[in-house]
Amino acid sequence: MERKKNGKVFATVQKIGKAFFLPVSILPIAGLLLGLGASFTNQTTITSYHLEGLLGSGTVLNALLTIMSQVGSVIFGNLPIIFAMAVALGMAKNEKGVAVLAAAISFLVMHTTINAMLKLNGYILSDGSYADKVLSGALTDVCGISSLQMGVFGGIIVGIGVAALHNRFYKQKLPAALSFFSGIRFVPIISVLVYILVGIVCFYIWPIVQNGIFAAGGLVTNSGYAGTFIFGFIERALIPFGLHHVFYIPFWQTGLGGTAVIDGVTVAGAQNIYFAELASSHTVKFSVEACRFMTGKYSFMMAGLPGAAFAMYKTSKPKNRKIVGGLLLSAALTSFLTGITEPIEFTFLFVAPALYVLHCVLAGISFIICHAFDICIGTTFSCGFIDFTLYGLLQGNAKTNWFRIIPVFIGYAAAYYFIFKFFIIKFNLATPGREEDENEIKLYTREDYNKKNKIDGEVNTEVSKENYISAMILKGIGGEKNLVDIDACATRLRLTVVDSLVIDDQLLKDTGAKGIIKKGTGVQIIYGPHVSIIKSDFEEYVQTLSHEKA
Numbered sequence: 001m002e003r004k005k006n007g008k009v010f011a012t013v014q015k016i017g018k019a020f021f022l023p024v025s026i027l028p029i030a031g032l033l034l035g036l037g038a039s040f041t042n043q044t045t046i047t048s049y050h051l052e053g054l055l056g057s058g059t060v061l062n063a064l065l066t067i068m069s070q071v072g073s074v075i076f077g078n079l080p081i082i083f084a085m086a087v088a089l090g091m092a093k094n095e096k097g098v099a100v101l102a103a104a105i106s107f108l109v110m111h112t113t114i115n116a117m118l119k120l121n122g123y124i125l126s127d128g129s130y131a132d133k134v135l136s137g138a139l140t141d142v143c144g145i146s147s148l149q150m151g152v153f154g155g156i157i158v159g160i161g162v163a164a165l166h167n168r169f170y171k172q173k174l175p176a177a178l179s180f181f182s183g184i185r186f187v188p189i190i191s192v193l194v195y196i197l198v199g200i201v202c203f204y205i206w207p208i209v210q211n212g213i214f215a216a217g218g219l220v221t222n223s224g225y226a227g228t229f230i231f232g233f234i235e236r237a238l239i240p241f242g243l244h245h246v247f248y249i250p251f252w253q254t255g256l257g258g259t260a261v262i263d264g265v266t267v268a269g270a271q272n273i274y275f276a277e278l279a280s281s282h283t284v285k286f287s288v289e290a291c292r293f294m295t296g297k298y299s300f301m302m303a304g305l306p307g308a309a310f311a312m313y314k315t316s317k318p319k320n321r322k323i324v325g326g327l328l329l330s331a332a333l334t335s336f337l338t339g340i341t342e343p344i345e346f347t348f349l350f351v352a353p354a355l356y357v358l359h360c361v362l363a364g365i366s367f368i369i370c371h372a373f374d375i376c377i378g379t380t381f382s383c384g385f386i387d388f389t390l391y392g393l394l395q396g397n398a399k400t401n402w403f404r405i406i407p408v409f410i411g412y413a414a415a416y417y418f419i420f421k422f423f424i425i426k427f428n429l430a431t432p433g434r435e436e437d438e439n440e441i442k443l444y445t446r447e448d449y450n451k452k453n454k455i456d457g458e459v460n461t462e463v464s465k466e467n468y469i470s471a472m473i474l475k476g477i478g479g480e481k482n483l484v485d486i487d488a489c490a491t492r493l494r495l496t497v498v499d500s501l502v503i504d505d506q507l508l509k510d511t512g513a514k515g516i517i518k519k520g521t522g523v524q525i526i527y528g529p530h531v532s533i534i535k536s537d538f539e540e541y542v543q544t545l546s547h548e549k550a
Helices: 002-025 027-040 043-048 060-077 079-091 096-120 151-169 176-181 183-222 224-237 244-253 270-279 297-314 318-338 342-351 353-372 385-393 402-426 446-453 468-476 505-509 531-549
Strands: 139-142 145-148 259-262 265-268 483-488 492-497 515-519 522-526
Touching: 002 027, 002 079, 002 244, 027 060, 027 270, 027 385, 060 079, 060 270, 079 096, 079 151, 096 145, 096 151, 096 183, 145 183, 151 183, 151 244, 176 183, 183 224, 183 531, 224 244, 224 353, 244 270, 259 270, 265 270, 297 318, 297 342, 297 353, 297 385, 297 402, 318 342, 318 385, 342 353, 353 402, 385 402, 468 505, 468 531, 483 531, 492 531, 505 515
Parallel strands: none
Antiparallel strands: 139 145, 259 265, 483 492, 492 522, 515 522
């Protein structure tokens, strides 16, 4: 029983981690726009390189780059609501679009409720200004609403909560008089009501939580290099389980990663601080206290892991090196250019977990070195050459100290090469090209690792009871091969079929339909206001059949 419970908890946390990945994936384009825009509209940069005629104020390029900078800024500035929608999307079982809409509405409702509570209790004055009793950084602007500084935690609270409400109520049945509001239409309604209450609760509870977050952030910050090492080690150690996003996002996006006042605005979270500094024309040097949670990745992603790949190539059998060379070169370039390390990491994790632990230690040390040398190169998603160019080279050595990381790159490339070569030969590890079976030469993936260690838990193969209404509908329209698309309006199940001539009207009427309308390949089956539930059931039934045949 305990094992089953732990498996469910792990699966839930893993699902949350995957949901976090969607909003994180938008950061590279936002960072690219902000990085290029801020870099080439910076007057110092323009003057230093004598680019006034090309990039100076009033030029077309200056206008375009200014737009790029502001578009990048608005994405970073609205990450909380983006997280709310993305987490709801990732955790909703079906009818995901409804969950996203409900999450966006609930996010606004929660912060509007908090705003009303702040006004009623005298924290926000009638002219919209903050009262003297408001602590610095406690309040902020959220989508144009003055509210508590909740950061992405506010979005996560909404996303997870709305997903739970959605999964519970998206097929909710109501009395006949209220049946129009049943099914998916009930989800935004119940979400709004719940998040009014959540907003009231947050008004009283969040300041306490906020103080706790700031205290924890202060503890990490004040623990110096030890805290930096622990962050780097744990972030890599969680990669095999897919939980690293759950760990580092709070440091990047909330007060756990520190706070700073930039251009008169209090900013919380290491990544937010960095990009606020990037967008500011007053930044002379980027904050090392923020970059300590980011810069350490560059050393092992751009230099260390490519060195490990070269060690695996050199220790492979000579007859296999042509095949292995292509695989490992591709993986090494991917790590170097984009910071995507999974092809290399999972390959040696699969054959030598102890070597992966050593990799985690080296990762932690890399974070310490960058912290100690005051190297500050930010990142959006992963620390490859693209981010290194945008947030290191283009920002100049005065702001970043990027010159200092070059010797670290050389040291890490050499260290990974010799350490990996030693362990592979010493313990005869079956890295690519050392296998007996030439057909088994490959790089390993997360799926291979999961299958080997069974970390995904047991698969539930129990099939739910047959939905007879859905089965009859599918049979009535001519079967799965005749079905193209499923939709619904207020009272009708709207289907697109291949051939409407094969539809059995009587069989559909036996499912409770009040009438059937056919026009070309479009079919409307009239059920009444409860059609949304029928639609959800029918979609799930069709999806189940498709998965069973796959």
